[in-house]
Amino acid sequence: MTLHNNALLPILVFSLLIMVSCNNRDSNQIIHGDAAQQAYVPPGEYDEFYAFLSGGYSGQITVYGLPSGRLFKEIPVFSQYPENGYGYSEETKNIFNTSYGFVPWDDSHHIELSQQNGEFDGRWLFVNGNNTPRIARIDLTTFETVEILEIPDVAGLHCSPFITENSEYLVSGTRFSVPIPQKDVPIDTYKENFKGLINYVSLDQEHGHMELAFQIEMPGFNYDLARNGKAVSHGWSFLTTYNSEQAHTLLEVNASQMDKDLMAIVNWKKAEEYLAEGRFTERETSYFHNLMDEGSGIVNSEERTSTKILDPKECPDMVYFIPVPKSPHGCDIDPSGEYIVGNGKLSADMSVYSFSQIMQAIEEENFDGEFDGIPIINYEAGLHGIVQKPGLGPLHTEFDGRGNAYTTFFISSEVVKWDVESKEILDRQPTFYSPGHLVIPGGETRKPNGKYLVAMNKITKDRFLPTGPEMMHSAQLFDISGEKMKLILDFPTKAEPHYAQAIEAEKLMPNSRKFYPIEENTHPYATLGEGNSRVERDGNEVHVYMTAMRSHLAPDNIEGIKVGDKVFFHLTNLEQDWDVPHGFAMQGATNAELLVMPGQTRTLLWEPKKVGVFAFYCTDFCSALHQEMSGYARVSAQGSDVPLKWGLNEELSDNREAANSFYEEAKANAAK
């Protein structure tokens, strides 16, 4: 008996091992022979697409190449970035001003590229901040965040930012309903006191500047995701909601009781009419608009104090609801603009709506009651059909422009391809593991480029070499040009990408700037030419007008600084060539470094606390003599009589005429 048991144990262990290794092999077997070639971009060659992935809890955006999966850049958006001084430098720190004060972090979720005629035009990129509700704009010539607009009276701006087909508006909705205006009430008065808002931010077509145009007051649900109509459905917005139960605690259970939630349908052209007629109420509030000035790179921050509210009860024919399967996530619209897919993440089926049927139902007033005065369209009347048992936990759908839809299934961990017209399932491929959103280049537009699909997974586990409890997330790249989806690449992604958008490289590459022309620099503390470098004292403020050029900083010796001074290093990079940034780090500075692009001026504040001589240096390896690009600042005791002097390769002087004239000619040329 004992013997028998002992013999059985190794057999059991052995068969378990086989099972495990078989499982591992299963996920490898689906990789086809030529997959490596398809995702391979040879050295020196370019990727076909740029992919912009939201950074989730990092607050940033990452830029990858497709099909290689190579990481090109992390764009700092909602989080301070010591790597280049974003949010630390005097110029950029205002970007984080909000009605709550300086908030140097956020949770970025959804990426939106600007559009014209329902196609990506490659001008701007937008992303939301979920925790402190705001929307950021990134300029795609510089890949820099240039504007952040706060959205007032909402909580958790998850449902954001979704663009209309000519970039007229960015639409967003509140994830958490809250008392509006905020007030001290018991939480269990949710149903009577809590409200939701759908926000329309208009875009200035020339510069992309954002303005909060109006807000629609809605029932207190959780607004989750949205899309705007295109082509036939242009002028309408569609937003999924959950928690139509209006629960305020243990939402996991209490918001998952009803068989269906509601999708909000907004006629924004109608809303514009009401706005023009003045049928809005103006409410006092507080939110911040932070905009970078192009010439100086300085972010100006402005508080706004009023908002225009449209109430659906007083504005008929503006907002409707239609039932949608349990706790939906994405509501996605096919390239024709006719079909709207409701991804009910807790439902076994997916509802596909028809825009023309919805319009007909509205016309015929085929309603099943109302909620807070908002008509609920009869579910069957608006339904094109149901995709039967496609998988478990549908989250998000995009399109390939050939009549097919691709949906991620979180729970069954797969991507499913199906035919929009016939609702027939055509293919399914596993992902590793549990995808949230997926992206096809242009997959939400009128003109998708149905070549690749990236599934962004929420769970990584064993996909890469382990790096302790915290790992990068994993993404899978599929070739979708054929009948069946083909897995061709696995790559790690930074922080937690929620949504991403991808665009043809040729739409962005020609516009990418190489440097900032120095003659366009309008920074008030710019030093245009080394001969203008100097140090000025104004009370306890010391302003260092410093220049950087390979391979020296001017001035590089400074004396006369005193403990208790506020020293502002205004560093102008005089270079006018591609890929020659200069960095600046000051020992004892309690903020970050500066990374200054050619032609740009950036300012670091240093408050010396100790007497002594302190070194500063260039942090970006700029040339063979980069290590020599450094200097000293002498700090004297408070009240000492050491005069203010500065210089470069000469006796220290206190007048600008005597400053070094090295390169003067060349810089004067650049400044011309």
Add this chain to the structure above:
Amino acid sequence: MVDMKKLPSPKILMLLAVLCLAALFFFPLWQIRLDAAQFPGGLQLHIWINKVSGTDKNIIQNINILNHYIGMQAIHPDSIPELKYFPMINYFMVGLGLVFAWLNKSVGFLTWTVLLILLGILGIYDFYLWLYDYGHNLDPKAPIKVEGMTYMPPLLGKKDLLNFKVQSYPHWGGLFLGLATVFGGLSFIKSKSGK
């Protein structure tokens, strides 16, 4: 041999020569191209009769920054006197050519052509002197000193200078200058053979 009968009249040939010379105001005379691994596409310096330019407007600053490491002087177009008086000479030659075309005398055509050839030779010699000076007159305090190394770019052809491959060739303007002497010479020959 060129069939003289098929050539246009000496006057027309002279006017063509003048036209070629006028083109010097619109095209660079010479180009110096520097190629190195870190500079995809290379750096191109264009030498005109009245200015120095390049593939982009910051080329001189960028070349000066590179050159200062090895102690070469910065290129300051404003301090190169030739760029001021060469255009004057060119205006004079254009004017003189028009006068000789109007006079339509073979001696005029000959004088003009010989003068242009002499000026051309002097110009190339002057260019050589500048290149020699830039290449040899190095700052003794240069950060990078390579024993026995000078940095004169070639007048014509290719040369390796440290990490750069330097190529020096005539640009359109240089070709037009050559054509001007050819048309000038032909106008003289035609005027002689026509008599």
